[in-house]
Amino acid sequence: MKSRLNAYAPIILGLTRIMAGLLFLAHGTQKMFQFPATDWSPEFLSQFWWAGVIETVTGCLIAVGFQTRPAAFLASGTMAAAYWIAHAPDDFFPVNNNGDAAILFCFFFLYLVFAGPGKLSLDGARG
Numbered sequence: 794m795k796s797r798l799n800a801y802a803p804i805i806l807g808l809t810r811i812m813a814g815l816l817f818l819a820h821g822t823q824k825m826f827q828f829p830a831t832d833w834s835p836e837f838l839s840q841f842w843w844a845g846v847i848e849t850v851t852g853c854l855i856a857v858g859f860q861t862r863p864a865a866f867l868a869s870g871t872m873a874a875a876y877w878i879a880h881a882p883d884d885f886f887p888v889n890n891n892g893d894a895a896i897l898f899c900f901f902f903l904y905l906v907f908a909g910p911g912k913l914s915l916d917g918a919r920g
Contacts, residue, residue, distance in 0.1 A: 806911030807858065813901055814856030817868060821848030840878070847871045855905070858914020865905035872899035 822828050824835050824845025835841035847867060854864035872895045880892030887893050910916045 803912040806908060807913035807917075808911075809901075810858060810861070810905060810910055811856050811913065813898065814852050814854070816852075817848055817898060818852030818856060821845045821850070821852050825849050844871060844875060855902070858910035858916050861910035861914060861916050862906050865902040869899050869902035869906065872896070872902065 819829065821844075823831050824841060827834055835845060848871070851864040851868040851871075854860050855868065876887075876892045876895040876899065880887070880890040880895055882890075884890040887896055
């Protein structure tokens with residue numbers, strides 16, 4: 794059974810990368826273009842605005858699997874900074890400070906730096 798499951802690991806990694814990239818992209822487009830709709834918009838060139846730029850660009854790159862490792866490295870660092878700057882000061886516990894997503898994104902993207910994009914990626918298609 795283990796060998797059968799292992800055979801699908803690169804495909805599942807690719808699908809998980811795509812979903813994480815699309816979810817990350819949504820965080821960026823909400824900041825940059827107010828889509829999905831939101832009442833909040835970051836001030837132009839503010840720290841949150843730059844986070845939106847990074848989320849939008851790296852979310853696209855990660856979703857399609859192009860330059861995945863450098864994009865994931867930048868996205869991981871951005872989420873580490875987001876956690877410590879925007880979430881941790883509110884409360885020690887991530888479940889109370891709404892930092893769960895930042896932590897999960899940070900560590901999943903860090904994993905991609907080392908694991909690569911998996912299947913279904915432009916990086917894989919390029920060799």
